[in-house]
Amino acid sequence: MKALHFGAGNIGRGFIGKLLADAGIQLTFADVNQTVLDALNERHSYQVHVVGEQKQIDTVSNVNAVSSIGEDVVTLIADVDLVTTAVGPVVLERIAPAVAKGLVLRRTNGNEKPLNIIACENMVRGTSQLKAHVMKVLSEDDQAWVEQHVGFVDSAVDRIVPPSESATNDPLEVTVETFSEWIVDKTQFKGDLPNIPGMELTDNLMAFVERKLFTLNTGHAITAYLGQLAGHQTIRDAILDEKIRAVVKGAMDESGAVLIKRYGFDADKHAAYIQKILGRFENPYLKDDVERVGRQPLRKLSAGDRLIKPLLGTIEYGLPHLNLVKGIAAAMHYRSEQDPQAQELEQLLAEKGPQATLAEISGLDANSDVVAQAVDAYNGK
Numbered sequence: 001m002k003a004l005h006f007g008a009g010n011i012g013r014g015f016i017g018k019l020l021a022d023a024g025i026q027l028t029f030a031d032v033n034q035t036v037l038d039a040l041n042e043r044h045s046y047q048v049h050v051v052g053e054q055k056q057i058d059t060v061s062n063v064n065a066v067s068s069i070g071e072d073v074v075t076l077i078a079d080v081d082l083v084t085t086a087v088g089p090v091v092l093e094r095i096a097p098a099v100a101k102g103l104v105l106r107r108t109n110g111n112e113k114p115l116n117i118i119a120c121e122n123m124v125r126g127t128s129q130l131k132a133h134v135m136k137v138l139s140e141d142d143q144a145w146v147e148q149h150v151g152f153v154d155s156a157v158d159r160i161v162p163p164s165e166s167a168t169n170d171p172l173e174v175t176v177e178t179f180s181e182w183i184v185d186k187t188q189f190k191g192d193l194p195n196i197p198g199m200e201l202t203d204n205l206m207a208f209v210e211r212k213l214f215t216l217n218t219g220h221a222i223t224a225y226l227g228q229l230a231g232h233q234t235i236r237d238a239i240l241d242e243k244i245r246a247v248v249k250g251a252m253d254e255s256g257a258v259l260i261k262r263y264g265f266d267a268d269k270h271a272a273y274i275q276k277i278l279g280r281f282e283n284p285y286l287k288d289d290v291e292r293v294g295r296q297p298l299r300k301l302s303a304g305d306r307l308i309k310p311l312l313g314t315i316e317y318g319l320p321h322l323n324l325v326k327g328i329a330a331a332m333h334y335r336s337e338q339d340p341q342a343q344e345l346e347q348l349l350a351e352k353g354p355q356a357t358l359a360e361i362s363g364l365d366a367n368s369d370v371v372a373q374a375v376d377a378y379n380g381k
């Protein structure tokens with residue numbers, strides 16, 4: 001089996017790429033970072049430090065790399081059995097034209113083997129969004145061929161992988177937590193279902209995606225935003241701050257109440273899921289900066305993402321949301337010199353004030369009670 005993986009970053013090298021290579025799949029990474037591409041093509045291997053109470057160093061071998069800009073990826077898409085991505089939600093649209101070109105070449109070459117494409121991003125049904133971008137640029141004829149031969153498979157992906165703290169400045173080394181979970185929608189595959197150790201198949205993906213995104217990522221983001229406000233540099237320091245922990249746990253409980261109502265999760269098992277996540281945030285073996293976890297605040301404050309979507313659920317079911325609102329207010333205070341979205345947020349706040357800014361970014365009604373509550377929290381009331 002051959003696979004092409006877009007994005008040789010933290011989750012690409014530290015989780016999805018590792019899992020595919022470990023399964024004996026012939027793996028090529030596609031990226032735009034020339035340093036990473038060159039290192040992969042010189043060594044064809046790299047080290048993954050798996051850290052937790054038990055530590056181990058795994059070597060991922062027999063991997064290649066190509067630039068994702070150019071014809072190499074097009075040729076590969078015409079040939080491989082599996083395409084995966086971990087590039088970040090905003091980049092999916094940028095890789096779609098190359099994916100479309102590769103699919104047209106596959107059809108021209110008469111390659112009728114099933115191909116499956118799986119986006120491994122922190123978003124709800126990211127692969128379906130990639131599919132929409134790809135279909136947009138195809139002719140009707142090609143679209144029909146793609147519908148028949150290509151599976152666009154949505155997934156939920158969970159493993160905390162901060163940028164490596166390599167003592168050797170190795171651009172390929174990556175440090176990951178022990179926990180990992182990759183759940184894919186088995187109803188969307190074309191051809192035989194794959195048997196890849198570490199990939200779990202489900203016919204109930206939405207429950208898993210929302211459980212992960214609106215528990216772990218909701219709590220993670222609020223830890224980052226409150227952490228930065230309180231002057232903490234890392235997620236561990238932030239979550240060990242009792243005042244922050246109470247709000248984070250409260251927000252995960254509020255979001256959890258929505259998930260329990262929507263998907264019928266067992267309340268005790270969900271409480272245990274939250275406890276386990278709090279432990280993962282505390283991991284003493286990982287250095288995860290609040291600035292990585294808080295990155296792209298406009299995305300995180302958008303209507304379908306980890307802060308607003310759970311809040312909308314609490315409103316739908318008439319449930320409490322005090323802690324979610326505190327998290328949203330803290331997100332509006334997020335600042336980062338490296339992050340264009342943080343700067344745009346700051347500019348919007350300066351131009352329009354918190355009420356109009358929050359309404360514009362989140363799609364919430366500017367005159368709603370909840371926006372008024374968030375503005376009060378933002379103003380420290």
Ligand SMILES: NC(=O)c1ccc[n+]([C@@H]2O[C@H](COP(=O)([O-])OP(=O)(O)OC[C@H]3O[C@@H](n4cnc5c(N)ncnc54)[C@H](O)[C@@H]3O)[C@@H](O)[C@H]2O)c1
Nearest residue numbers: 007008009010011031032068086087088089121122160161
């Ligand atoms: N790091 C984590 O803990 C984690 C866990 C679960 C899910 N995710 C999700 O995985 C995705 C990637 O996150 P990450 O932390 O690995 O980020 P990252 O920045 O470490 O990796 C992204 C990689 O994509 C590459 N890239 C950018 N534009 C590209 C393009 N046009 N073509 C090919 N490659 C391109 C970058 O050079 C980089 O190597 C995100 O959607 C994130 O939400 C991350």
Ligand SMILES: O=P(O)(O)OC[C@@H](O)[C@@H](O)[C@H](O)[C@H](O)CO
Nearest residue numbers: 122157158159160161217220293
């Ligand atoms: O990748 P983002 O920016 O969507 O979210 C930041 C972190 O919360 C995220 O990367 C987590 O580490 C990850 O989702 C754990 O599975």
